[in-house]
Amino acid sequence: MSRRKRKRFEEHLLGCEDCWREVAAARAGRSIVESGRELSPQHLRESIRSTVAAIPHKRKAFPYRRLGLSVAAAVVVALFGFATLTPDQPREIGLAVAHFEGTADLGPDISSDMPVEVEGMSLVRSEAGMMGTLEVTAHTYTDEDGHTMVVYSSNEEWPRAHGAEELSGTPSWKAELDGTVVFCSNKPVPSLVLGDAEVDVMKLAEALDLR
């Protein structure tokens, strides 16, 4: 809430008994709920350890591990070429990353003609609003494992992230900003796909004909 709106809200509260009661009741309820927060029992933590330990997992021998960590890092960077976070990213890109991370809202929910199921993910929400100067719709996909990816479509081309890598032969680029993978294609529709894992982001982009 902006400072001006907050001030108006607080002034209203001081003069409106009904609203004051509403806020007080909600605060009391919140306090009550928080008093009910529980610690997980010790035996449960132990059983979690046992459950996880019982799940077999074999370490895979990746060939690059023989080269040593420093060389391996260089190989990974050469293969994928992700840009690291640099300051002063274009505003629209920063807003998209903030929205993906859950620290910024976009706007009201809308109906969508995006595919409901794609690459094992389900469309859970579509919303519309402004990101900087762009009119944007955001479509959130999640899977059963709790992973989330968001597809952002806009009315105009997305600005390029600083340090982004162009994908040769395509009007697309990709970048890694603050741990979030960003794929951009300005054709056929100016779009961003954001996620935590590059392989999943690229798969979703391909499935949606953005690559």
Added chain:
Amino acid sequence: MASEAHDGFLAATLPASDLVYNLARRLMRSDEQVEDLVQETYAKAFEAWVAGKRPRKVEPWLATICLNAGRSVWRKASTRREVPSEILPSHEDETTDVEREAVAAMRQELVHEALWQLPEEQRIAITLMDLDGFTATQVAKMTGTPRGTVLTRVHRGRKKLARLVEKEVIRLEP
């Protein structure tokens, strides 16, 4: 046998066990179901972890897995709970110190039972926001509902909870 993967996963996710436990307690009714759900959550999470699907933030990730698994079990069980007219059984009118301590200790259980009086959507929204500490935006993403709807559910749930607990506290007072 534990491996680096097991140890790494547990180091990253075990600190969130309280969060998962509090959510599971509001998704499942019996202690046994709660423990099963918590273990299932961690098992699914570990399998995703070793498959390379590692989140940047484990808390919303674990909560979403728990929520999805819990709802899946809930729908399969199709339990029909009768809503009791009172949250807790009444006590004889005693004024001993032991009784007063017991009443105080029951407060946490009272809050828990009061939460179970709420509609599922309100209970889950309140648990995720007020107990697990997620923002309304995060809860909206995890539950696939608009942020405004989340806030409405939380607000109404808090008010109802305050009324329920107040009624029970008055009833339990010596």
